[in-house]
């Protein structure tokens with residue numbers, strides 16, 4: 439790969455394999471559909487999908503038809519679930535490329551019936567509280583009648599999405615309520631002999647946490663073998679407060695290399711608008727990564743990075759293509775030549791094994807880990823390491 443700027447996202451496939459194995463071992467026979475939408479949360483969708491297939495993954499979830507087409511064109515054979523809606527043109531593409539639509543409106547059913555030459559397998563989505571996509575549970579009976587012995591449509595599964603998976607451990611939380619609703623819907627559809635999937639990372643990790651103790655028999659998380667759609671956790675992060683539920687390994691490390699150093703005097707400022715003023719003679723490292731690469735500008739004068747194994751502050755406003763670091767404490771009394779081309783880790787693992795979490799940066803940037811990962815820009819090359827990279 440041509441790379442004239444040493445700024446890249448290192449994707450550790452061994453770590454991905456580990457995270458998936460955690461799930462496969464804990465839930466050997468369950469429906470498992472890793473979410474690889476949004477460029478596999480920024481990790482590179484085609485590469486990851488092909489790798490996940492090799493690891494035995496049979497289902498993959500994306501949002502857009504375009505994302506599914508890209509996977510098929512890259513040679514992905516697994517079942518691809520398309521979660522976003524579609525019109526009749528979209529229905530045709532979905533069928534042509536052997537993908538599985540997640541149907542959430544009556545129009546979707548009409549579009550499929552209009553274009554399907556033979557029965558098309560669908561998953562049916564119910565809105566149990568997210569208030570975003572899906573049928574109301576009250577529509578279950580009417581849907582049953584429309585789909586039972588339908589010549590164009592074959593119902594394969596029911597779907598819902600937890601809007602507050604963080605409370606799934608509780609028997610009385612929003613998640614419990616949502617799961618109960620889908621469970622009741624699934625009773626209407628019993629003659630179909632289908633299954634339901636509902637668990638995102640927070641739901642799955644809650645179930646793992648409960649299984650460590652003894653799970654109450656009627657807990658909504660164990661009412662049926664809920665299928666799983668993990669996103670964040672396969673990329674190495676646990677969104678729950680209890681971080682000891684299982685061992686997950688962060689997959690992406692965002693890295694760069696110092697371009698130049700500036701020696702500045704007390705009172706001089708750094709970057710646009712001069713928001714940072716040196717309180718002493720300082721050494722500033724200029725790093726070729728900026729907000730156009732997905733390093734959030736709100737981290738100006740707030741974020742830290744790893745430089746020569748130590749945390750150093752981001753100083754001054756983050757630019758489109760660069761950010762600046764105050765490395766004075768690390769380089770003081772040393773020859774700057776020893777820090778030529780010094781690696782900088784924006785998040786993830788440095789070459790020395792030190793780790794800086796994007797969860798911490800997300801908090802500082804007033805966002806969530808999902809956004810830190812998916813923000814990593816298109817012009818940042820992804821470099822795959824580990825098994826058969």
Ligand SMILES: Cc1ncc(COP(=O)(O)O)c(C=O)c1O
Nearest residue numbers: 473599638639667668669670671
């Ligand atoms: C429908 C659906 N299922 C599963 C997920 C995965 O969620 P998480 O990354 O929290 O595991 C998402 C992510 O937004 C989603 O939209």
